Amino acid sequence: MNSSVNIMIVGVGGQGTLLASRILGNVLVKEGHDVKVSEVHGMSQRGGSVVTYVKYGEKVYSPIIGEGEADIILAFEQLEAYRALPYLKKDGTMITATQCIDPMPVIIGAASYPEQLCEKIAAKANLITCDALAMAKEAGTDKAANVVLIGILAKRTDIPHDTWVEVLKTTVPPKFLDVNLRAFEMGYTYSM
Amino acid sequence: MIGNAAVARGAYEAGVRVTASYPGTPSTEITEVMATYPADEVYVEWAPNEKVACEVAIGASIAGARALTCCKHVGLNVMADPLFTASYTGVGGGMVVAVADDPGMHSSQNEQDSRHYAEAAKLPMLEPSDSEECLSFTRLAFTLSEEYDTPVLLRLSTRVSHSQSLVETAERENVPLKEYNKNISKYVMMPAQAKGRHVVVEERMRALTALAEVMLEINCVTRSSQTVNGKKIGVITNGITDMYAHEALGDRVSYFKLGMVYPLPVERLKFFASACDEVYVIEELDPVIENHCRAIGIPVHGKECFTMLGEYTPAMIAAAILGEAPAEHAVIDPIPMRPPVMCTGCPHRATYYVLKKLGLTVSGDIGCYTLGALAPLASVDTTVCMGASVSAALGMAKARGNDFAKKLVSVIGDSTFMHSGITGLVDIVYNKGINTVIILDNSITGMTGHQDNPTTGKTIRGEATKEVDLEALCHAVGIDWVKVADPFDLKNFEAVVREACALEAPAVVIAQRPCALLKTVKYTGHCIISDKCKTCGMCMKLGCPAISKKEDGTVVIDQNQCNGCGLCVGVCPFHAIEKVED
Numbered sequence: 142m143n144s145s146v147n148i149m150i151v152g153v154g155g156q157g158t159l160l161a162s163r164i165l166g167n168v169l170v171k172e173g174h175d176v177k178v179s180e181v182h183g184m185s186q187r188g189g190s191v192v193t194y195v196k197y198g199e200k201v202y203s204p205i206i207g208e209g210e211a212d213i214i215l216a217f218e219q220l221e222a223y224r225a226l227p228y229l230k231k232d233g234t235m236i237t238a239t240q241c242i243d244p245m246p247v248i249i250g251a252a253s254y255p256e257q258l259c260e261k262i263a264a265k266a267n268l269i270t271c272d273a274l275a276m277a278k279e280a281g282t283d284k285a286a287n288v289v290l291i292g293i294l295a296k297r298t299d300i301p302h303d304t305w306v307e308v309l310k311t312t313v314p315p316k317f318l319d320v321n322l323r324a325f326e327m328g329y330t331y332s333m
Numbered sequence: 334m335i336g337n338a339a340v341a342r343g344a345y346e347a348g349v350r351v352t353a354s355y356p357g358t359p360s361t362e363i364t365e366v367m368a369t370y371p372a373d374e375v376y377v378e379w380a381p382n383e384k385v386a387c388e389v390a391i392g393a394s395i396a397g398a399r400a401l402t403c404c405k406h407v408g409l410n411v412m413a414d415p416l417f418t419a420s421y422t423g424v425g426g427g428m429v430v431a432v433a434d435d436p437g438m439h440s441s442q443n444e445q446d447s448r449h450y451a452e453a454a455k456l457p458m459l460e461p462s463d464s465e466e467c468l469s470f471t472r473l474a475f476t477l478s479e480e481y482d483t484p485v486l487l488r489l490s491t492r493v494s495h496s497q498s499l500v501e502t503a504e505r506e507n508v509p510l511k512e513y514n515k516n517i518s519k520y521v522m523m524p525a526q527a528k529g530r531h532v533v534v535e536e537r538m539r540a541l542t543a544l545a546e547v548m549l550e551i552n553c554v555t556r557s558s559q560t561v562n563g564k565k566i567g568v569i570t571n572g573i574t575d576m577y578a579h580e581a582l583g584d585r586v587s588y589f590k591l592g593m594v595y596p597l598p599v600e601r602l603k604f605f606a607s608a609c610d611e612v613y614v615i616e617e618l619d620p621v622i623e624n625h626c627r628a629i630g631i632p633v634h635g636k637e638c639f640t641m642l643g644e645y646t647p648a649m650i651a652a653a654i655l656g657e658a659p660a661e662h663a664v665i666d667p668i669p670m671r672p673p674v675m676c677t678g679c680p681h682r683a684t685y686y687v688l689k690k691l692g693l694t695v696s697g698d699i700g701c702y703t704l705g706a707l708a709p710l711a712s713v714d715t716t717v718c719m720g721a722s723v724s725a726a727l728g729m730a731k732a733r734g735n736d737f738a739k740k741l742v743s744v745i746g747d748s749t750f751m752h753s754g755i756t757g758l759v760d761i762v763y764n765k766g767i768n769t770v771i772i773l774d775n776s777i778t779g780m781t782g783h784q785d786n787p788t789t790g791k792t793i794r795g796e797a798t799k800e801v802d803l804e805a806l807c808h809a810v811g812i813d814w815v816k817v818a819d820p821f822d823l824k825n826f827e828a829v830v831r832e833a834c835a836l837e838a839p840a841v842v843i844a845q846r847p848c849a850l851l852k853t854v855k856y857t858g859h860c861i862i863s864d865k866c867k868t869c870g871m872c873m874k875l876g877c878p879a880i881s882k883k884e885d886g887t888v889v890i891d892q893n894q895c896n897g898c899g900l901c902v903g904v905c906p907f908h909a910i911e912k913v914e915d
């Protein structure tokens with residue numbers, strides 16, 4: 142149908158997925174691609190599921206990604222990773238943080254948090270998992286988990302390392318730049 | 334640039350001098366971005382509600398300036414009254430109303446299609462499909478507004494408003510203020526003058542319909558010589574569906590993309606259809622274009638192939654028109670939903686904890702506090718529209734009597750109270766209600782992402798201004814019993830609510846505690862559960878996203894999520910929760 146590269150970023154409101162998509166979007170523009178980024182704000186800021194679509198290529202029409210169309214999914218939370226799995230292409234790659242956040246139905250006992258999600262995902266997709274939160278803490282702040290994940294994603298694209306670093310410099314507040322650059326490098330050099 | 338930012342850029346470039354709006358997802362960022370342009374070039378304000386915002390824009394336009402007002406779809410209901418008559422007066426400086434629909438209801442209470450307003454108010458409506466068009470259509474809208482002496486509607490949707498794509502910007506046009514001349518027959522809409530103006534409106538509609546036939550750059554046709562299953566297919570699209578259709582159908586079909594969705598062309602649509610074997614109308618929500626086509630005698634496929642509900646996707650279009658199966662994808666087991674929740678430290682959580690404990694009926698409203706309808710707090714009984722918490726509760730009380738009224742409260746946020754709660758309160762006083770109204774004063778408009786409002790003491794540009802004194806206001810409309818209480822002081826708050834409800838007179842409780850996400854709010858430390866915990870589950874009743882029960886029955890506080898607000902400390906009967914500083 143189309144020849145764009147499709148990346149989805151999923152997580153829980155408040156986890157910093159929006160900054161991640163902004164960095165990614167800026168990188169792609171800098172590389173001269175036609176880019177569309179679509180995110181739904183509003184209610185999703187309040188701890189609900191958040192989904193961002195990033196598409197790039199020579200010409201991008203639709204800003205959304207359908208089931209079976211994502212080349213890469215970058216997930217900030219396991220349950221959200223699993224929820225997004227139907228969107229992944231047959232040979233696509235799922236990168237997920239191992240963090241688990243109980244949704245309200247689980248907290249109140251109306252549902253249970255499914256077990257062995259990573260195993261279930263690995264059975265159907267190329268899976269890369271990482272403890273982004275721990276890595277971010279090591280880099281200096283748990284708030285940089287999003288940038289660790291961006292680092293892991295960066296390595297799996299054909300975009301030069303330096304473009305990412307340049308964009309980080311203009312997207313992240315100067316106060317937090319060093320921490321974020323460290324977090325990015327940890328992600329970039331990460332291997333399972 | 335997101336679509337909303339591009340609308341703002343377009344308005345700035347078009348020389349807009351006045352922008353007045355009330356926030357509403359997905360339209361909010363337009364006005365926020367306007368406020369990033371220099372104050373000596375554009376005056377920008379958050380108005381108390383959409384009606385006021387629209388009237389400010391109308392006034393600015395009559396006074397000769399280009400003016401913009403923005404709202405979400407339901408906001409257009411609130412501004413409908415001035416807007417319908419502004420259609421009669423026409424404009425001085427160009428006036429544009431940007432309205433963002435929310436197919437799929439990502440953050441709305443209904444899924445209404447604002448295109449009906451264009452027809453009902455007899456106003457032209459443009460609809461862009463990406464950020465580039467957001468900018469250029471906004472500029473065009475101002476030109477049309479002045480050329481045809483009419484307010485112009487710019488229809489957006491969540492996908493267009495909140496998608497980012499590349500745009501080319503230009504310098505701001507120098508549009509001088511127009512001369513202001515008193516003109517009674519145009520601007521004083523009494524029956525005699527309005528009759529004259531209605532004639533003008535109908536003439537304008539004819540002229541605009543003629544324009545729709547020749548606006549080739551925005552009502553554009555792309556022909557394809559290919560066929561699908563041996564047939565020449567034509568599709569009629571508007572806004573985002575044009576993007577979806579191009580992705581799904583490529584150049585296998587002919588396109589008629591309608592950039593102006595009201596009024597619609599007649600002859601060009603007939604001509605387009607005559608060269609196709611089959612024509613599909615691809616429009617989200619209501620069959621507006623479809624009905625128009627049928628009315629002018631074009632047989633089209635529409636809602637029998639596509640839904641009236643929610644957003645469309647390219648796959649849906651490929652399936653309906655090409656009969657293509659969707660891409661192969663993994664199937665997953667059913668998993669728990671993740672609905673939005675009140676944040677950790679949210680003041681509303683404490684309020685609902687008390688209301689639930691007291692077993693009150695809660696007439697609800699719209700804001701972050703609507704989330705109090707969800708389990709486990711599950712306190713809210715009704716939510717209709719902004720302001721209804723107050724007036725609908727009076728209706729409930731009048732229907733069921735004072736005993737019912739004493740077990741009933743209204744909850745309404747500070748911004749929502751300013752928007753349309755005050756008139757309901759006046760109604761309660763005037764008509765001898767004994768209702769209790771709780772104003773949830775979290776010092777900000779939370780739901781839409783932290784906009785200032787008349788109670789916060791700051792303008793949209795962050796300048797200090799006089800703030801509305803809620804207590805004095807309630808007294809002034811005739812409420813004798815008004816108390817301010819911090820909902821985090823659970824004991825006192827409960828006592829205050831009890832007292833208010835027991836009165837034989839109307840009462841207002843102002844639940845005051847700022848939103849936990851405000852920069853000025855600094856909770857420190859974390860809460861931890863000690864071995865004194867008897868797993869009684871009281872703290873779980875708060876519905877705090879940081880507190881959960883493990884499989885073995887123990888209760889834990891997720892240290893990554895807890896912000897140390899300390900609310901849970903006070904609800905534990907065994908003093909098992911402690912706050913520790915880090």
Ligand SMILES: Cc1ncc(C[n+]2csc(CCOP(=O)(O)OP(=O)(O)O)c2C)c(N)n1
Pocket residue numbers: 355356357358383405407408411442699700701702719745746747748749750773775777778779780781
């Ligand atoms: C007529 C109308 N305009 C705008 C909105 C969008 N909207 C929903 S809630 C809300 C404001 C809520 O602020 P507030 O009452 O202060 O409560 P908070 O979210 O801060 O708790 C707005 C603007 C709407 N739903 N209806």
